[in-house]
Amino acid sequence: MNALNEQEVDGGAVKPALPFFLFGKFKEVGFGDKLFRGITGFFAFLILVLALMTFLALWVNSGPCFKAIGWKFLISSEWDPIQQKFGAVPFVYGTLVSSFLALLIATPLGLGISLFLTELAPLNLRTPVAFIVDILAAIPSVVYGLWGMFVLAPIMQAYVDPVMVKVIGGPFFVTTSIGLSFFTAGVILSIMILPTIIVISREVFEAVPNVYRESAKALGATDWETIQLSVLKPSKPGVVGAVMLGLGRALGETMAVTMVIGNMAQVTPNLLAPGHSMASVIANEFTEATGDVYLAALSEIGLLLMVITLVLNIAAHLLVWFTTRNYGRA
Amino acid sequence: MIDELMQKEKAQKVKMETTKPVGESVKLVVPHTEVEMSAVQKVKVKAEGVCAWFGDKQALFDVNMNVNQKEVTAIIGPSGCGKSTLIRCFNRMHETVPTARFAGDIMLEDKSIFDPKLDPVVVRRRIGMVFQKPTPFPTLSIYENVIVGLKLNGVRDKKVLDQAVESSLRKAALWEEVKDSLNKPGAALSGGQQQRLCIARALAVELEVLLMDEPCSALDPISTSKVEELIHELRQNYTIIIVTHNMQQAARVSQKTAFMLNGKLIEYDATEKVFTNPSNKLTEDYITGRFG
């Protein structure tokens, strides 16, 4: 109190209150701000450098493969390490197919759940459901994998796959499998990315000011119309972000996918067939990879995975930009 | 300060009870001309013993109020006295607050808006609302903002919609300003224009009663006077209830004024009477700026 008064008396100008140990050292106004900006800026820069270094390391490591196989690596679907034949297509295919399947399942489900949580659920139901979602997010992926192998795969084989064959049929659902397939991988992934989509989109929905909901209601909108008009429409960019984060997790997921996708390098429209994925081939074969080209091929798959993730993210941002650029200031 | 107020109010209440209750008998005290007027004027909205709670806290205490057709009724009172709560009951908006409870009844032309068979959605299509902050839907264009309500009613005919946009924007005195930029986002307008856009949006549906909760408090004086002019004109066709903190505004735009304090309706009478010769000491104190 006293100090404050002294400050005010002192020529009318209030000096910045510095912690005592900085007195006399840094009297300059705004030094703290500068320091803070510097530190945070440095960390932001560090992340960029780390990403770049990872990219470069993968680039250098995949050199031998690029030299031996060249661009053919990107279009060949043959993967035969013994004969030194390496093609990335089955892995890219498996990763993309299982991830998009996961999105197809998890997006409507996740958005539905978070809309229910933010807009419709009675207050005393919101917390427990949110708690369960958090638990889902905290389960290690290897546990999902085990559960997928021993519980989900048999269920898929016995009940879900035959139904899909009957209802949708070829070419996507041909014959029933042993339960280890693109489809099972997609389902496991969808469960794993569900918490991501729910948590992020819930935050997006909660950020919508209540007056917009009330405005819609005051115009005679039903609950569903209110959600469409005042929650979903302005949330589009945020929802795309939530889905992209989910996709990012799906693309890179390794353990759970490896355990249920069947690990067979092939390209087929039949989702009930076993497949492979980029992350799982790296994890499975890295320790036993013999020879420079083999190792380099795995590195190049890693590089591809990184590039694909990056491209999809940029595409999503462009999508958001295109759909929102004429919203004006909100 | 608050204790003092409460005591004053209590004393007042005792006095009130011994003299005359507020509400139905209000007509008895209004000047002659008013009596004649209200004799021909139809009651449009009627609040009967309205009480409201948020959780355990009671926000409205037995409010009785007859709102005449094609009149502007102003609700004034200090912050937190329950003006918004009351006006939100008039179109069942209070039901959007999970903790809100309600007792009493509100009649729209002798039919309860709380009829269990009646969907609040239907009520809100007849009794529209404009909020304190302008709330055009940010992702919609000016045109789309106006027709939102019609679209909700299932109107798809382009001609009908075009017509509705023009007539509603004209009614809201905004047409001339925006007719060349109907496809611009509604959020790109100025605050005052946005508020008139919200009024146009409310008017686009078949509306009878327009509720306005401090519609000008976020606006500059020029926009405010535009909205006030607009209220004057809308009065020809609509019943308007307006909450305002600005007593000059209440005096300018309204025919009836209600003064509320601590969730109770203290005085409800012809505007002129309330502002020149209030029958309640509390009203006088508030109007002369002694508190609130």
Ligand SMILES: Nc1ncnc2c1ncn2[C@@H]1O[C@H](COP(=O)(O)OP(=O)(O)OP(=O)(O)O)[C@@H](O)[C@H]1O
């Ligand atoms: N959503 C809510 N939840 C809990 N209490 C509420 C809620 N809305 C209003 N209240 C309470 O009800 C009482 C009346 O509030 P109300 O908003 O009707 O006041 P008001 O007269 O409109 O005030 P202001 O002039 O500040 O807008 C206040 O005591 C307030 O705390």
Ligand SMILES: [Mg+2]
């Ligand atoms: Mg209010």
